[in-house]
Amino acid sequence: MYGLQASKQLSQNFLLNLHVTDKIVRVCGDISNKTVIEIGPGPGCLTRSILQANPKRLIVVEKDERFMPALQNLQQSVDDGKMHIVQGDILKVDQFKLVDHFLEKDEKVLKNSDELANVVFIGNLPFGIATPLLINWLKDCANGTGAFAFGKKIPMVLMFQKEVGLRMSAKNSTKEFGRLSVSSQSVCDVEHMFVVNAKSFVPAPKVDASVMRLIPKTTPLIDNSLVQFEDLEQFCRIIFNGKRKQLNTNLSSYFSPKQCAYIAAGAVEGGSKNMDSVNAVLSQRSQDLTVEEITSMARRFVRLRESDPAIKDLLKRA
Known part of the structure; x- marks a missing residue:
């Protein structure tokens, strides 16, 4: 796409199957009044599916400058203010400032509110950063920091290597159950939505992927006053x-x-x-x-x- 090749260094695998990207967006539910933050849009296939679902606004965070022209073309195809492009590494972006900048005052839910926030995270995450990014989000969710300062209940619909997804949602007494299971499930309700065949990606990775939905718990199993x-x-x-x-x-x-x-x-x-x-x-x-x-x-x-x-x-x- 656009004559670009995926970067092995950045763990890139393009998801170009619109049937799959549409299905991922449907997992998010109604996003018409939501600010959607897409991580790692690449050439923008999932971005197109998100825009077709008509979010209130879409913020894409992309590290690789090679994808800027493709994303700018998409930006120009929609109404002004609908899509915003942030070039940067999501592991280094100040997500508090990111959300604070784009959300209107009346869209900011108090971090201790039991309401779902007006923000949704979505992304075909580069496999190389997926787990560190998830841990950062779980930590922010538990502490009410970063993006989660504007509502602790930010839904996340994310793609991981299938093995990682199974570990996140694993029950005890299974071989997949371990640290990642506890970290994820102590803070969020975790659901394994569906598997994406490796052949859906370009280039095809060696393993299938899993689409996961995480909804922060109203009452996490850890209490910050006792256990961080x-x-x-x-x-x-x-x-x-x-x-x-x-x-x-x-x-x-x-x-x-x-x-x-x-x-x-x-x-x-x-x-x-x-x-x-x-x-x-x-x-x-x-x-x-x-x-x-x-x-x-x-x-x-x-x-x-x-x-x-x-x-x-x-x-x-x-």
Whole structure:
């Protein structure tokens, strides 16, 4: 398209199948009153499908300057003010300023509101940046920062490698369940929408892709007053260091038996008073624990870490 070749360095694979791009946009629902932010539009195939759905406005963020002429042609084909082009790396763009600049005052939902925000993220994400970008968004969502300062419930319809999508939505006791599952599901309701065959891309990648929909939870499983998103990430690195190992094995690399029991008691009704249940939790494989159990234990993990400088110092390598 436009005589351009995909850049391997930028993990580019063009999605040129309009049937697929239209289907992705339909996952977003009615966007006629929404500001849609598309990440990595490339030559603009998904962009066309978004414009056909008539959003209130469309902001595209593209790093590769080679695509500017194609995107400018699309911009000129719609009403003034409908489409805006931001050339930059989404991992470096100040997303608070981005949203603040384009949204009118009456479109800005308070970050603690339970309403869906007037913003939608959508994108065929370059595989090389997809997971780091997702983690940044989950962190911002949990903290009410970045774009999520204007409404914590910003829907995200994003494409990932199929394997990554399956990990995001995985249930416990499956081989895909792990850190990314907990990080995603503690903050958002995650839904695997459909698979996109690798042949739909140019050039075709070696793996299929998954379209995922993430809707931030009204009440996240982590409470910023007790557990920050970064705390949960650290705890998950510890317990999923060997996800098929018993929880006790992973915890004991950093904690005494008594401390391990204290953390595990977070997943038990009645806490430390029910030692049989605590021992049962410790004997489980980490991948068999539920997201709710893990986030509950993370609270005790944080209390223990903050109460003991020696543990805090030890955990710097976790």
